[in-house]
Amino acid sequence: MIKKILIANRGEIACRVIRTAKKMGIKTVAVYSDADANALHVRQADEAIHIGASPSSQSYLDIEKIIAAVKQSNADAVHPGYGFLSENPAFADRLEQEGIILIGPPANAMRAMGDKITSKKLAAGAGVSTVPGHMGLIVDADHAVKIAREIGYPVMIKASAGGGGKGMRIAWNDEEAREGFQASKNEAKSAFGDDRIFIEKFVSEPRHIEIQIMGDKHGDIIYLNERECSIQRRNQKVIEEAPSPFLDEKTRKAMGEQAVALARAVNYHSAGTVEFIVDGKRNFYFLEMNTRLQVEHPITEMITGLDLVELMIRIADGEALPLSQNDVKRNGWALECRLYAEDPYRNFLPSTGRLTRYNPPVATDDNNEVKIRNDGGVYEGGEISIYYDPMISKLVTWGKNRQMAIQAMQEALDSFELEGIGNNLPFLSAVMRQKRFQEGKLTTAYIAEEFPDGFHGVSPTPDEARSFAAIAAFINFKLQERAAMISGTLDNHRRIVKNEWVVSIFDQSFPLVIEVDHAGAKLEFADGEQISLESHWLPGMTICQFSVSDRSNMVVKVDVKGTSIRLRHGGIDAIAHVREPNIAALAALMPKKLPPDTSKMLLCPMPGVITAIFVKKGDEVEVGQPLAIVEAMKMENMLRSEKKSKIGEISVKVGQSLGVDETIMEFE
Incomplete structure (x- = not known):
């Protein structure tokens, strides 16, 4: 049995592998960069080895440093987690050359599935459904209609040299195919000087659904149901679930069997995921295969009762799968x-x-x-x-x-x-x-459709606004009661804290009267509405349950700073001020503080490093002209001029680290 595993990764996945290894009685070795010297995975592992500087290219992506760490620790095997070297066939080859066990698939499977063209050809050859299309050039409108009929409507008519949405049309019938062909051809010629056109199937109402597979080195491969991963932002998964609220048993079985067929075609073993795009009619098409453990594997573990990391370790050690397809549960x-x-x-x-x-x-x-x-x-x-x-x-x-x-x-x-x-x-x-999420009406465009102008918080309903006001009034009363008790003005449990208050929240004022007892409070608002509140909140508590009338068990985060009370629940983030009526009347007359004028400044939008500055003092810049680049968390962000102006002082240098809203440069 494998006795010691080096985890060639960091963060939560390294901690995840450590947890299973400990359960199995296997020693673990963490590797870490300069930035991760005090990281949690370093603390949790039995051993830890420093492998280089903070940039991943000088540490977690350096194959030779990982190999050296394996030898130094005398580890039997390496678990690569996901990301970094997890799908790198060259790394798999080096481990094999050194006689080190890789807890993952063979290098040939990584190579085959890592190339998009090769993987699609293999998928088609294995009987896996792929997106129908005609990659040859379309001669004329009649040819476009013929190909579109063969593929099946709707189709996407695309410019061969296209990009940015130019030279692209969706056709739902013959007439639209004719018109779309000519329009795409004209637009492509104008935009790219290249009017070549091809056609492929347009997947309407697309969902991203993937199948988890697991195979051993003895030729047995099973699928462990599916995961719905449609809620994405910039192709980055945000929320996943298992099973999918959309699939029926017939489609689930077909997708699972095709995923297994593809895995067999490349002699796959270990954990892997076959990703599909699924349309509104449950037609599904192969996207790609990830030859590693997925980030979202925990939801598969929750509904199957299996530990996927343990299965990977046992398979790498040569054990056979402990279950057959018929044994796979979905609970x-x-x-x-x-x-x-x-x-x-x-x-x-x-x-x-x-x-x-x-x-x-x-x-x-x-x-x-x-x-x-x-x-x-x-x-x-x-x-x-x-x-x-x-x-x-x-x-x-x-x-x-x-x-x-x-x-x-x-x-x-x-x-x-x-x-x-x-x-x-x-x-x-x-x-x-x-409501749309709760109904399971998901597509890959969910976030773009539901938040077209970005996220600006959740606006409360009138009932929610009143509930928040009641909670703020209760918290304020408890704070006032404590202050009175400390000052010695409470005598024989007789309250001298006032009962009439005005809560300012959500740009509204709620005059009310509150009566507090051991279980909570009763409140009456100026319009006559009465609310009962139950809670055991005490000063100093940062989170507590509140039951407000029929809104039971509201878990609310509470942050008291000075005279303000910040309340957060269900995406609602509110600042409340609770004042005596005469003070509230005066506060209503106070002018609002205006934010500072930053229109003549370029501010850093995030914590990061300035990697490039494209202008100098005195330069005249146009709208959209690049000014600087800020890099953070593997993201490069180009900052551009929002108006025609002249560059004044430049406050930073290339290589300098900045915080949010620090000044980069000023405009004259």
Whole structure:
């Protein structure tokens, strides 16, 4: 049996592999860069070896340094996780040459599936459904109609030299095929000087659904159901679930069998995923095969009861699969939300810095109704670096059905305390609340369609606004009560705290009267509406459950700063001020503080490093002209001029690290 595993990765996946290895009694070796010297995976492993500088090219992607670390630690095997070297056939070859076990698939499978053209040819040869199309050139409109009929409408008419949407038309019938051919041809000639046209199937209402497969070295391969990964942003998965709310048993079986057929075609073993695009009529087409463990593997584990990392280790050690296809279970429903260090209010730009608070919801695995799991690789006080992927953790919930899993996720997101950096928690909460998501009407365009102008938070309903006002009034009363008790003005439990208050929240004022008892409070608003509130919140608590009339079990994050009370729940983020009526009347007369004028400044939109500056003082610049590049978390962000202007002072140099809103340059 394998006795020691070196994990050629970092972050949450390294911690994930360590967890299973410990369960199996296997020693683990972590590798780390300069930036990860104090990382969680380094703390959790039995041994840790430094492999280089912070940039991944000088550490986690350096094959020779990984090999040297394996030899230094006398590890038997390497688990590459995902990303970095996990699908690198050259790395697999080097391990084989050195007699080191790779906990992953063979190099030939990586090569075959890593090339898009080769993989599609192999898929077609293995009987896997691929996107129909005619890659030859279309001669004229009649030819376009003929090919379109053969493929089946709708079709996508594309310019061979196309890009940016130019020379592209969708045709749903013969007439549109004729018109689209000529329009695409004319547009392509004008835009690219090349009017060659081809046609392929247009996949309407596209969903991204993938099949998890697992194979051993004895020729047995099974599929472990599917995962729905349609909710994506910039082709980056954000929310996944298993099973898919869209597939029926017939389609699921067909997709699974085709995934297994493809794996057999390349003599595959270990964990792998075959990805498909599925249209609104459940027609499915091969996209690609990922020859590694997927980020979203926990939801498959939750519905099957299997430990995929353990299976990978046992298969690498030569063991046969312990189950057949008929043994694969599908129990309940699981959701995964990816928590990213990115600011949803700033177009999801990366965020770096220190986690001043990191308190995930308590994991549960013994509840028959719901389960919670958080796969993380960080800790409170730890640093989120600019060098690597922005993922903080993966929050997973399981329920007996989809509705229960969603409800569990809503409560888990509300209970997740994450402070110090921008993060997408409020965005994830917002999606969970949406009717379209709850109905399972998902496509790969979901985020673009539901948030066309970006994410700006969740606006409360009138009832929610009143509930938040009631919670703020209750918290304020408890704070006032404590202050009175400290000052000695409470006598024999007789309150002298006033009962009449005005809550300012959501640009509204809520005059009310509050009566507090041991279980909560009763509130009456100026319009006569009465609300009962139950809670055991006490000063100092940062998170608590509130039951407001019929809105039971609202998990609310509470942050008291001075005279303001910040409340967060379900993607709603509000600042409340609770004042006595006479003070509230005066506050209403106060002018609002205007934000500073930054129109003549170029500010850094995210924490990052200036990698290029294209202008100098005195230059005249036009609208859209490149000014500088900021790089963070493997993302290069070009900053351009928004208006015609003249460059004034430049405050930074190439190579300088900046925080959010630091000045890069000024305009005259």
